[in-house]
Amino acid sequence: MQILPFYMVCDESGSMGGPPIDAINSALPELHQEISTNPTVADKTRFALIGFSDDATVLQPLVDLSELEELPALTAGGITSYGSAFHTLQQSIEADVAALKSEGHEVYRPVAFFLSDGVPTDSGWEQALKQLTSSRYGPKIIAFGIGEADTSTISQVANFRAFMQQDSSVSPAAALREFAASLTRSIVRSAGSIPADGGSGFTLAVDDTVPGFSTVSLDKL
Template sequence: MSEQVLPFYLVCDESGSMTAGIDDMNDGLGKLHAEIANNPVVADKTRFAVIGFSDDAEVLLPLSDLADVEEIPGLTAKGGTCFGAAFKRLKQEIQKDVGQLKADGHSVLRPVVFFLSDGQATDRGWESAHADLVSPSFPAYPKIVAFGLEQVDENTIKRVATFKAFMADGGVSPAVALREFASSLTKSIVRSGSTLAGTGAPTLQVEDSVPGFTSLPLDQI
């Protein structure tokens, strides 16, 4: 019987340069899991997936009801920073997941992506994979909230984002910034899962400011 589902995807950079903060990120994912799994109102409506990317992109956690997940697999720092592989894999996953949810009779809210990277893309042509993902011709195109750390170019993060963009301001260490990112992601899922729009469906809620990050104005893209 149909349910209302709001799918969240975490797309996280696992390149070698993430080594310093990867443990904090994994710790943050553990806290996110505990928070969502223990909130039945939010768990009833949200699903969560993790895709890690470096030289390639890998689904670390398929779209899941976190109340049914024992542990979120950890991220591992390695290799380069291929944005194109991440966006292609993300589109495939969204297509597959939305198709399955619809086949199961569910009502699917527009998917939400939290994207995090700390470096410039090492692949060429990622922009076309991104354009395919966010094009209105793709019915399940997601809303993307993008976060940038360290060396990533501010304009790159603004190009990736379609909803909100944040850039680490250098005022805190990368480890602290990753913890704040994970905390912001958790709050967004909880608030989105418990805030209803005019249609009675969950609606995306993202903080206007995240400690350690500067919000980037998307209208200047």
């Protein structure tokens, strides 16, 4: 099979407590439903959920969502260690891709959704991010800034798309669900007319906008 590993990396720090984390938790079943029942997404996507605060935890290891009853919930508390998040994501990706390939699957470049409402409290996270993105299976990162998140930090984390929440009435998870469908559909049709020997880009024709979010330009791209 051709498989797209899809990681959702969620900030669970104390500031996410209350409505922000409740909104994501309440929308996870919808995200689950969308991914597991839309054949365009379901047949080739594997999903994993990583939560981070003081430390990062794989809450849901990579799984075929059509074979899972329920996603685990996020719990807020602690500080905001981006370094742990990137390190855990890289470890997960390397182990998961190796496992998928050993089962005979072909693997698309992984995609990570990164959600955070705050500013990293650890030092050295930039180095962990660099290691992640330059690793063999370095993911395409789409970063979502929620609430008080810092725009320049969110755009620094993203290497593909970055979005900042504009309208707090739009649940980040609902926006995610919409974006996830668009993203995975686009991977299905993503052959790019680039000479085979030119560039190393990953052609995705995904939506540039997410309802309730503003699109942040990534100068480095």
